[in-house]
Structures are given as C-alpha cells and as structure tokens.
Amino acid sequence: MTTATSSYPPLALYIDGAWTEGSGTRREPVVDPATGQVLGELPLAEPADLDAALEAADRGWRSWRDTPIETRSRILHTAARLLRERAQEIGRVMTMEQGKPLAEAAGEVQRVANLLEWDCEEARRAYGRIIPTGPGENLTVLREPIGPVAAFVPWNFPAGSPMRKIAAAVSAGCSIVIKASEEVPGTAVLITRAFHDAGLPAGVLNLVFGVPEEVSSHVIVSPVIRFVAFTGSIPVGKHLAQRAASVMKPSAMELGGHAPVIVCADADPKSAAVACARGKYANAGQVCTSPSRFFVHRSIAEEFTTALVEASEAVRVGNGLEPGVQMGPLVNARRREAVHRLVTDAREKGATVLTGGEIPDGPGYFYPPTVLVDVPADAAILSDEPFGPLAPVIVFDDLDEALRQANALPYGLAAYGFTNRADTADRLVRGFEAGILSINHTGGSVPQAPSGGYKESGYGREGGAEGLDGYLVTKRVSHRLQA
Incomplete structure (x- = not known):
C-alpha cells in the first residue's frame, strides 16, 4: 500500500x-x-x-x-x-x-x-x-x-x-x-x-x-x-x-442539527461565553451537536459578546500535531468554502463580523473562530447547519420568544441553556424541542446516557x-x- x-x-x-x-x-x-x-x-x-x-x-x-x-x-x-x-x-x-x-x-x-x-x-x-x-x-x-x-x-x-x-x-x-x-x-x-x-x-x-x-x-x-x-x-x-x-x-x-443556546438574564455572561466558546470550537465546530445559534438576553448581551470575542480570539489555531494548538483545520476545501459562504451571505444581509470571517493565507483548510452580531433572520447561517467555527449572536427580550425561535427549525438534536434559576432551567428543559439538553455547560455525549434527536x-x-x-x-x- x-x-x-x-x-x-x-x-x-x-x-x-x-x-x-x-x-x-x-x-x-x-x-x-x-x-x-x-x-x-x-x-x-x-x-x-x-x-x-x-x-x-x-x-x-x-x-x-x-x-x-x-x-x-x-x-x-x-x-x-x-x-x-x-x-x-x-x-x-x-x-x-x-x-x-x-x-x-x-x-x-x-x-x-x-x-x-x-x-x-x-x-x-x-x-x-x-x-x-x-x-x-x-x-x-x-x-x-x-x-x-x-x-x-x-x-x-x-x-x-x-x-x-x-x-x-x-x-x-x-x-x-x-x-x-x-x-x-x-x-x-x-x-x-x-x-x-x-x-x-x-x-x-x-x-x-x-x-x-x-x-x-x-x-x-x-x-x-x-x-x-x-x-x-x-x-x-x-x-x-x-x-x-x-x-x-x-x-x-x-x-444533523443546528443547536440553539439560550443565555438567560440571570446567567453569568462571562462564564457562559467561555463555556460556549469551548463547545463551539471543539473539533472546529464540525459536530452535529455543536452550539450554533446563540440567543442572549438583551441585558447581558454586550458583556456576553465581548467575552465570547475574547475567548474566540484566544483560541490557538494550527496543525493539530503542534503543541498548544486548540483548534485544527476544517476537513477539506469544500467544508471551508461552505462555511465562508455562510459568513459572506450574513455580511451581505447586514450582519457584523466582530472577529474572524476571513480565509487565512497558507496551506491547509483553516478557518478562524468567527463571531457575528446583528444577524438578520433571513441569513442562511440561522437556518442552515454551519458545521464550522461560526457563532452568530441574537439578542432577545422574552424567553418564550427565544424558545419559539430556538424551536423554529426542523432540527431537534441538541440544545443548551444558561441560567442560575431552577425554575428557569425547568422552563428551558420543558421548552426545548431537542433530544440532547445541557444546562450551564456544553459537554458532549457519555456512554451511560442516550443520545439522539427528533423531528x-x-x-x-x-x-x-x-x-x-x-x-x-x-x-x-x-x-x-x-x-
């Protein structure tokens, strides 16, 4: 061979x-x-x-x-x-x-x-x-x-x-x-x-x-x-x-999935942002359960977004065989092109890219951690599974409306919520239409518990x-x- x-x-x-x-x-x-x-x-x-x-x-x-x-x-x-x-x-x-x-x-x-x-x-x-x-x-x-x-x-x-x-x-x-x-x-x-x-x-x-x-x-x-x-x-x-x-x-x-994240008003925005970055950039976002739509309450949106940008820019991207690298390339040129098309589409429709969003020079299929805000509802990134290191942030005022938007897609694989209130956590658990739920973390699957979706x-x-x-x-x- x-x-x-x-x-x-x-x-x-x-x-x-x-x-x-x-x-x-x-x-x-x-x-x-x-x-x-x-x-x-x-x-x-x-x-x-x-x-x-x-x-x-x-x-x-x-x-x-x-x-x-x-x-x-x-x-x-x-x-x-x-x-x-x-x-x-x-x-x-x-x-x-x-x-x-x-x-x-x-x-x-x-x-x-x-x-x-x-x-x-x-x-x-x-x-x-x-x-x-x-x-x-x-x-x-x-x-x-x-x-x-x-x-x-x-x-x-x-x-x-x-x-x-x-x-x-x-x-x-x-x-x-x-x-x-x-x-x-x-x-x-x-x-x-x-x-x-x-x-x-x-x-x-x-x-x-x-x-x-x-x-x-x-x-x-x-x-x-x-x-x-x-x-x-x-x-x-x-x-x-x-x-x-x-x-x-x-x-x-x-x-596939397009996992929503709801960060409630009572959550700690900085710790939530760090946890979201950790989950988002694992495997360069090439995960069907990857958090991919970030709904953040208006009262903490600025603080959350600032912390998410800082955490994103701190990720060391490079060859996975090099010491200290935290995120490797996308798997092939097709995947990188698909990810970049979503960013380009969002930009053209009025979104703002706070960090990332550009294909770097050099060999390999690398794409940087990318945070977007002011993303319009008709941007493809909010409906098409991104399968890459993209984090669109959407501001909300009412939790029921956030849940409605989170459940609006035909996907039903994973969902994430951040809150410090037990009653709000219960609302999220009951409200999310997904088979895999995580509250206050973005951890992955474990052998002892079932994973799978519906819809x-x-x-x-x-x-x-x-x-x-x-x-x-x-x-x-x-x-x-x-x-």
Missing part, C-alpha cells in the same frame, strides 16, 4: 477476518487537511468485495450470537484495553487525516474504549422477563440479537462514530458491515486492528470503503442485513431510511440502556405444558 509517511498506516478493507486490497483497482487519496499532503491511497470496494463482506457477516453472526456472553465480554474488554494502550498512536493518525488537535484525538480514542466497555456490560443485562399466567403455561419474553447490521458513518469523529455502531452491534451479539468515511480511513483501520488483535472471530466485524451510493444501494437491500444504522446529514439519512423501509428493515438515524434530526438512540434497543429483537414465547 502506498503511504506518504511512515506513521500513517497501510489502508485496506477488512473482510472475514483478513485484510485485503479488494478485487478492483480503484483508489482514492487521503489528504492531511493541515498540510495538503497525500497520506495514502485507499482501496475502494467492488460489488464482489461487498458480497464477501455480507457472506462473512452472515456466518459471523450465526456463530457470535451463540458464543457465551462471558467469552464475548472477554474479547471486547481486551479490545478496549488495546485501544487505551494505543490511544496516542491512533490519535496521531486521526489528527493527520481529520485535523483535530492531538490531545482531543487521543481523548476520543479513550472515550470509545469506555463506550465499548459500557455497551459490553449493558449487553450482559439485556434481560428478558417471565410474565405470570395460569397453571400449565409459561409466558416469557426474550431479547436476542437482531442479526447482521449495515452501518454508515461520517468523518468528523473518526473513532467515535464507527465505535458507536460497532460497540452496540458486537456487544448485542450481532455482526456488522460498516462503511467508514473515505476521508478518515486510517483511524477506522486501527480500531478494527484492535478488535482483530483481541481475538474477535472472523466475520463479526467487516470494514469496507467505497463510493457511498454504490455501497449503500448494494448492502442495505441484501437479505443478509437485518438493521441499518447511519450518522450523517438529513438528506442522506432520509434517502437511506427510504431505502431501508423499502425492504422493511428497521433503522436508526442520527442526523428531522432522526430517531433511535445511541448510548445508555437504550443504545442496544435497535440491535436486539424481542421474542415472545408461550409454552403450554401438555396434559
């Missing part, structure tokens, strides 16, 4: 327990977004490779589902330990191909190890139940693995997104065919290697890369696949959900006890004793 640096891993598909360059000749370059350097060449799957992965998943599931839970648990805990031991190595590769700072990347690997362990232990508690009946009959409910899973994940969390699908599937006793992102394949390869080295049986985990439409159209309709899991944009999610529905397959869709932000949950629901099927058994 061709690679540009010795620290970037060879790239391959992983099918039926073996690494392969696939049956075709198509290759796609993988580029470092901080330097523009080509890191490696990624083989793309052909239909024959996808068929091999599906056949392996079918065999793998039938063996894995009958493997004692103690054996499955031991293998998965070993994989989690290997991920922790290799977190720095995997994190470095993640930074090279996706751009986020090394500390952030290595921390992501540590978190996915925690997630794997959580799902593994939660699967040990996927209990059924006995339902009382009359004499001569036993009525029980069983929870069993649904079968082979098809999963499709994006590039913004090269470890987190794949592991959410892999951990739930293999913990529940399913096999999985996962198409990871072609822009960040090295991380997925190294995660898969950890499972391989831990002794995961052949066929349980199959990793493929390819042209997205080719892969999804081939895999989803296969009779082997029993469940479809996707993280990504709303348009693609709708397309895949329709495809799954056409063959009556359940699915889980974790789709057009999708359905199904990942994490917590609810995270295994889609990967398990409920079977009712009525057993009458013969007279």
